[in-house]
Amino acid sequence: MVSVNRADTVPTAPSGGPAPPPRFERTAVVDLDAVRANVRRIRAVAAPARLMAVVKADAYGHGAVPVARAVLEAGADALGVAHVAEALELRSAGIGGPLLAWLHTVDTDFRAALAADVELGVSGWELAPVAEAARALGTTARVHLKIDTGLGRNGATEALWPQLVRAAAQAEAEGLVRVVGVFTHLAVADEPSRPETLDQLERLRAAVRTARSAGLRPALRHAANSPGLFSAAGLERPGDMLLDMVRVGVSLYGLSPFADRSPEQLGLVPAMTLRSTVGAVKEVPAGQGVSYGLDYVTARPTTLALVPLGYADGVPRTGTGGPVRIRGRNYPVVGRVAMDQVVVDLGAPGLSAPEHGLLGVEAVLFGAGEDPSASAWAEAAGTINYEIVARISPRVPRVHLHTAAGPGTAGRGGEQP
Numbered sequence: 092m093v094s095v096n097r098a099d100t101v102p103t104a105p106s107g108g109p110a111p112p113p114r115f116e117r118t119a120v121v122d123l124d125a126v127r128a129n130v131r132r133i134r135a136v137a138a139p140a141r142l143m144a145v146v147k148a149d150a151y152g153h154g155a156v157p158v159a160r161a162v163l164e165a166g167a168d169a170l171g172v173a174h175v176a177e178a179l180e181l182r183s184a185g186i187g188g189p190l191l192a193w194l195h196t197v198d199t200d201f202r203a204a205l206a207a208d209v210e211l212g213v214s215g216w217e218l219a220p221v222a223e224a225a226r227a228l229g230t231t232a233r234v235h236l237k238i239d240t241g242l243g244r245n246g247a248t249e250a251l252w253p254q255l256v257r258a259a260a261q262a263e264a265e266g267l268v269r270v271v272g273v274f275t276h277l278a279v280a281d282e283p284s285r286p287e288t289l290d291q292l293e294r295l296r297a298a299v300r301t302a303r304s305a306g307l308r309p310a311l312r313h314a315a316n317s318p319g320l321f322s323a324a325g326l327e328r329p330g331d332m333l334l335d336m337v338r339v340g341v342s343l344y345g346l347s348p349f350a351d352r353s354p355e356q357l358g359l360v361p362a363m364t365l366r367s368t369v370g371a372v373k374e375v376p377a378g379q380g381v382s383y384g385l386d387y388v389t390a391r392p393t394t395l396a397l398v399p400l401g402y403a404d405g406v407p408r409t410g411t412g413g414p415v416r417i418r419g420r421n422y423p424v425v426g427r428v429a430m431d432q433v434v435v436d437l438g439a440p441g442l443s444a445p446e447h448g449l450l451g452v453e454a455v456l457f458g459a460g461e462d463p464s465a466s467a468w469a470e471a472a473g474t475i476n477y478e479i480v481a482r483i484s485p486r487v488p489r490v491h492l493h494t495a496a497g498p499g500t501a502g503r504g505g506e507q508p
């Protein structure tokens with residue numbers, strides 16, 4: 092089954108049979124079977140810890156609602172997002188199950204969150220308004236207390252932690268909150284040889300001890316992100332990292348969180364393909380400048396191909412040199428990435444002739460296979476693969492493949508790959 096995010100452009104099947112995959116000019120194709128396979132792989136690595144599937148930022152650009160459905164089908168125990176607004180969007184789409192949002196402002200609608208049964212991360216100041224919202228609704232907020240063990244972002248400082256757990260215990264006694272979890276976020280887990288991670292985990296254990304002595308009984312301690320999960324096996328006690336639950340984002344989408352390990356080495360399958368077609372092909376002489384600034388000048392007569400994906404589609408403007416796969420070969424983007432398009436140098440003259448048939452052939456910037464990869468684009472643009480997929484803009488329609496779980500994609504109790 093296929094679904095797209097633009098109902099008005101879905102082709103309808105002539106006879107009520109299955110519609111052919113829609114052919115958009117630009118698409119980010121997301122294979123939900125790849126996402127399901129990644130969930131099964133991640134659960135196997137995390138076991139017996141539970142899996143919170145992180146679907147913030149529209150599931151890192153992959154489409155939060157279809158991805159949330161797929162990960163739950165495949166056995167994820169909970170969903171995680173940054174913002175309450177993201178959580179409410181999932182609830183509006185009918186997504187059930189435990190769902191945590193952890194990044195708030197004074198304008199966050201905690202009442203709406205509680206009314207939608209959304210669990211809340213609490214780092215400090217949020218406790219009072221969350222308890223207030225619970226009182227107003229006559230309900231009990233399920234909260235996860237967050238400790239800053241070294242990242243220096245969200246989370247209570249160790250100095251303020253005793254105060255936070257005392258206040259939380261008081262609110263628990265009043266029936267306004269229930270502390271179901273204690274968590275922290277790791278700073279350098281993608282560099283497994285660095286010592287700070289073990290130190291952070293030790294500080295988390297100390298924070299849990301403090302919480303318990305204040306009378307709290309958090310059942311879910313969680314710290315590991317994708318790199319934490321995949322480096323746990325290298326620790327003396329993997330359980331110190333895996334704890335009761337892992338919060339995994341980028342690996343759900345089949346991307347490696349490590350600079351030096353491929354998805355394949357981690358048992359993951361990239362889920363997104365960013366594709367278009369060759370929109371124009373032309374012959375140019377030596378000395379032809381290409382794109383704004385004329386930074387690239389052809390050294391010899393050659394053929395240029397234009398691909399209509401640019402920085403307004405989320406292709407990084409700094410991504411010159413990034414690969415584009417055309418007919419099984421990767422060509423680098425030459426010249427500047429423009430708002431709407433990139434140009435590749437096909438490296439030989441004469442290829443615009445009709446017998447080569449290049450006009451309209453598929454052009455893949457990165458693919459559900461590993462070549463070319465989102466990581467190759469990250470390298471070209473001086474960023475990380477997370478950003479490459481998360482920044483694909485709404486101008487690019489998402490097409491979801493395998494929206495219905497097929498046989499062999501069972502979740503709990505399903506076969507491990």
Ligand SMILES: *Cc1c(COP(=O)(O)O)cnc(C)c1O
Nearest residue numbers: 145276316317318338339340341
């Ligand atoms: C984004 C995020 C994650 C997921 O991290 P990945 O490296 O993508 O697995 C986990 N926890 C928190 C708090 C996050 O913000």
